[in-house]
Amino acid sequence: MIKINNLHTVIDGKKILKGIDLVIKPGEVHAIMGPNGAGKSTLSNVLAGRDGYEVTEGSVQFEGADLLTMKPEERAGAGLFLAFQYPVEIPGVQMTQFLKAAVNAVRKQRGQEELDALAFLKLIKSKIKELDINDEMIKRAVNVGFSGGEKKRNEVLQMTLLEPKFAVLDETDSGLDIDALKVVAEGVNRLRSPERSFLVITHYQRLLDYITPDVVHILADGRIIKTGGPELALELEEKGYAEFVEASDNEEAA
Amino acid sequence: MEDRALTWLDDLRDGGDADVCARGLPTSKLERWKYTKLPAWKDVGANQKLSVKITSENTEIKEINQCFNESFVAKILQAYIPQEQPDMMLWSLNNTSLEDGLFIDIPAGMKLDNPIELVFTGEEGGFYNSRIIVRVGKGAEVTLIERHEGQGTYWKNMVTQIVAEEGAHLTHIRMVDDGAEATHTNTAQISQKAASVYKGFYLTQNVRLARNEIEMRLEGEQAECDLSGVSLLQAQQHGDTTITVAHQVPHCVSRQFFRAVLDDQARGVFQGKVCVHKDAQKTEAYQLSNALLLSEGAEMDTKPELEIYADDVKCSHGATTGQLDDEPLFYLRSRGLNEEQARALLVEAFVNEVVDKLVNDSVKNIVREVLNNPPSHLWEGGQRGEGS
Numbered sequence: 001m002i003k004i005n006n007l008h009t010v011i012d013g014k015k016i017l018k019g020i021d022l023v024i025k026p027g028e029v030h031a032i033m034g035p036n037g038a039g040k041s042t043l044s045n046v047l048a049g050r051d052g053y054e055v056t057e058g059s060v061q062f063e064g065a066d067l068l069t070m071k072p073e074e075r076a077g078a079g080l081f082l083a084f085q086y087p088v089e090i091p092g093v094q095m096t097q098f099l100k101a102a103v104n105a106v107r108k109q110r111g112q113e114e115l116d117a118l119a120f121l122k123l124i125k126s127k128i129k130e131l132d133i134n135d136e137m138i139k140r141a142v143n144v145g146f147s148g149g150e151k152k153r154n155e156v157l158q159m160t161l162l163e164p165k166f167a168v169l170d171e172t173d174s175g176l177d178i179d180a181l182k183v184v185a186e187g188v189n190r191l192r193s194p195e196r197s198f199l200v201i202t203h204y205q206r207l208l209d210y211i212t213p214d215v216v217h218i219l220a221d222g223r224i225i226k227t228g229g230p231e232l233a234l235e236l237e238e239k240g241y242a243e244f245v246e247a248s249d250n251e252e253a254a
Numbered sequence: 255m256e257d258r259a260l261t262w263l264d265d266l267r268d269g270g271d272a273d274v275c276a277r278g279l280p281t282s283k284l285e286r287w288k289y290t291k292l293p294a295w296k297d298v299g300a301n302q303k304l305s306v307k308i309t310s311e312n313t314e315i316k317e318i319n320q321c322f323n324e325s326f327v328a329k330i331l332q333a334y335i336p337q338e339q340p341d342m343m344l345w346s347l348n349n350t351s352l353e354d355g356l357f358i359d360i361p362a363g364m365k366l367d368n369p370i371e372l373v374f375t376g377e378e379g380g381f382y383n384s385r386i387i388v389r390v391g392k393g394a395e396v397t398l399i400e401r402h403e404g405q406g407t408y409w410k411n412m413v414t415q416i417v418a419e420e421g422a423h424l425t426h427i428r429m430v431d432d433g434a435e436a437t438h439t440n441t442a443q444i445s446q447k448a449a450s451v452y453k454g455f456y457l458t459q460n461v462r463l464a465r466n467e468i469e470m471r472l473e474g475e476q477a478e479c480d481l482s483g484v485s486l487l488q489a490q491q492h493g494d495t496t497i498t499v500a501h502q503v504p505h506c507v508s509r510q511f512f513r514a515v516l517d518d519q520a521r522g523v524f525q526g527k528v529c530v531h532k533d534a535q536k537t538e539a540y541q542l543s544n545a546l547l548l549s550e551g552a553e554m555d556t557k558p559e560l561e562i563y564a565d566d567v568k569c570s571h572g573a574t575t576g577q578l579d580d581e582p583l584f585y586l587r588s589r590g591l592n593e594e595q596a597r598a599l600l601v602e603a604f605v606n607e608v609v610d611k612l613v614n615d616s617v618k619n620i621v622r623e624v625l626n627n628p629p630s631h632l633w634e635g636g637q638r639g640e641g642s
């Protein structure tokens with residue numbers, strides 16, 4: 001699905017990612033955990049194609065294509081989805097208008113017929129029900145006046161509607177109470193399939209109680225310092241980041 | 255037309271003539287005309303009647319030259335002496351040939367369900383000096399939709415005088431959509447009596463040069479006015495909104511909310527002045543102007559002014575000029591919209607935030623129909639920004 005090879009990035013002259021290697025196969029769920037400032041959001045943004053990140057070394061293959069030369073909208077069309085850590089408020093753009101434009105934009109890119117107003121309405125009705133989103137929320141402007149939980153649910157709604165092949169969830173769990181967390185996790189689990197992969201970025205182990213990952217990576221200071229199975233998340237929760245970071249520093253020094 | 259010679263009318267016209275001869279047209283030397291230069295107009299003598307299509311129910315709308323004998327009309331026409339003002343030459347110009355225009359008189363207590371619609375059409379070579387006088391009687395409620403269109407190069411020099419009597423409600427939609435070669439100037443004076451409500455929405459698009467100058471007088475307590483508008487300009491188009499709100503008495507509220515979307519070498523001007531007189535305690539006055547520049551050549555000049563002589567007031571003003579934000583653009587593109595679509599959607603949203611404030615849905619729809627939003631050239635031109 002996706003193959004990240006020795007990825008280095010620089011923002012404003014500052015090195016952030018310092019050689020990321022990561023291979024995610026179809027159907028796999030990988031988790032990335034790491035302290036604040038480790039570079040988790042930087043990695044998601046580089047994958048989604050945000051401006052301002054300079055890739056100085058390395059490559060990213062997405063289904064065999066060179067991801068880094070694609071425009072953000074082409075990445076979406078090809079099946080990449082990023083659930084933002086901080087979803088953007090867009091005053092004046094109504095949710096339904098936005099969601100319909102997005103669904104039809106990716107459908108068009110994928111050679112599928114665009115949905116008319118009625119078909120779209122039917123689709124959205126069924127999806128918001130699954131995600132326990134109330135009607136009133138989709139009548140508002142995109143993310144404007146949404147609570148933290150509503151914003152995250154909205155990200156999952158978009159993911160559900162856009163049917164990506166590969167979804168990156170950047171701290172979709174932060175700021176959620178346990179009920180909202182379950183709804184989000186169920187949303188992800190419902191989409192899990194042998195053809196679809198996920199990269200779940202989180203600060204806490206909590207989310208991984210509900211979304212069981214195949215592989216867990218620990219990211220610190222722009223590098224993956226440890227990779228393991230789901231048990232790594234528990235170990236991390238117990239010992240804290242500091243111990244892992246120290247251990248890896250020692251290895252390096254040795 | 256007039257049976258008897260009306261000396262006051264002759265005096266008014268002669269006064270206008272004399273003023274135009276003496277002072278000419280406004281130039282950038284005048285403070286309130288600093289940013290707007292009228293195109294040269296050689297033949298200001300030849301004056302045509304401006305064609306208008308009227309749709310109204312239960313209201314008789316009269317030609318103004320049939321009303322010179324009515325005391326209200328005679329009085330309001332004489333009430334303002336433009337030659338005594340430092341910069342009111344366009345009003346004088348309108349006086350020189352005072353003959354064309356409409357008088358809309360809504361009797362006290364009348365509530366009209368359907369809007370009155372006026373469509374004014376200019377023609378190639380036309381020069382129009384038209385006067386609109388509106389009186390909304392005590393407690394009356396009406397929506398007036400004024401649409402300006404036309405073909406070719408012409409100049410509409412309008413003067414609008416509105417009186418909202420006690421408790422009257424007037425919603426006034428004024429859409430300037432005259433055509434890429436047309437010049438449109440409007441000088442408006444609006445008087446609001448106690449507890450009256452005026453809601454004005456002004457659209458400026460598809461015009462070579464437009465100046466909309468409004469003097470709002472809040473003369474009776476508890477009066478409320480909402481002035482809002484949108485300018486959508488491209489090429490070398492120029493749109494000027496110049497407003498003075500005079501809070502003359504206590505307990506009135508005024509709000510101004512204007513947005514401009516400027517592309518190519520278009521230029522927008524917003525001059526908004528709020529004067530709160532000494533006795534006008536408990537005044538609330540708000541003003542906001544936002545401009546969105548879509549190209550490097552576009553320019554916005556904004557001049558907010560507050561003159562406050564009362565101490566117990568709530569006033570605020572804000573002005574921004576900027577480009578589309580990167581964050582929402584990226585958010586939309588990450589959902590599959592291409593750059594043009596994303597930009598168009600954001601421009602539309604920027605404008606919608608003003609239109610959405612109009613309370614009445616049917617009025618909103620009428621505005622949306624005329625509104626060139628998102629500007630079509632955003633889609634056609636394509637090659638903007640780094641994309642495509």
Ligand SMILES: Nc1ncnc2c1ncn2[C@@H]1O[C@H](COP(=O)(O)OP(=O)(O)O)[C@@H](O)[C@H]1O
Nearest residue numbers: 011012016034035036037038039040041042043
């Ligand atoms: N736009 C930016 N400009 C400058 N520095 C940035 C920018 N974005 C992130 N950084 C820096 O990059 C580092 C990694 O940030 P980020 O990827 O957001 O970390 P995480 O998501 O793991 O908390 C931090 O030191 C942060 O300050």
Ligand SMILES: [Mg+2]
Nearest residue numbers: 040041085171
């Ligand atoms: Mg982050």
